[in-house]
Amino acid sequence: MNRLIGRVIMYGVFAMIGVLLWSSVSKTFFVPALWTLEMAQFCMVAYYMLGGPYSIQLGSNVRMDLFYGAWSDHRRASFDALTVFFLIFYLIILLWGGISSTAYSLGDFSGEPFSFFASLIGAFFTGGPDAALAEMGHMERSPSVWRPYLWPIKLIMVIGIFLMLLQAISELCKDVLRIRGHEI
Known part of the structure; x- marks a missing residue:
């Protein structure tokens, strides 16, 4: 994907x-x-x-190739597996903040983004688009002169962070296989 x-x-x-x-x-x-x-x-x-x-x-x-380029494949995979844990942790926190920020930009001021999205989806499927729009509050806009809504770009950011998280997990799996001696 x-x-x-x-x-x-x-x-x-x-x-x-x-x-x-x-x-x-x-x-x-x-x-x-x-x-x-x-x-x-x-x-x-x-x-x-x-x-x-x-x-x-x-x-x-x-990458900083000062030491990394001279290492063996096993040592590189071990180091990459260690560092990808930090990336995954960072991406999870970033994803949580992105989901909260997207919910806020759609008008959720309760601080519970997952319950907001659940009620929004439920309203859409039971009452249609008008019911979903009624669930949303005052949508956040940019403070510029143009004043566009911010939820589309925040949604793109959440999707990008989620895809990055999936790719980081994939890289972790590849590193574990390299540590075990498999060719990838």
């Missing part, structure tokens, strides 16, 4: 280039568009968050 999403999202850089190109053209020839800078930031967040798991899958992430 990360490979497919990564291959699709890598073309998202062209969307960001298009937004920034329009920003330059509109500032030069027309009235400057207020939405372009923030939309370019949103494109970059989606590009980074959804492309990161694919980057780890390919092994193209940055």
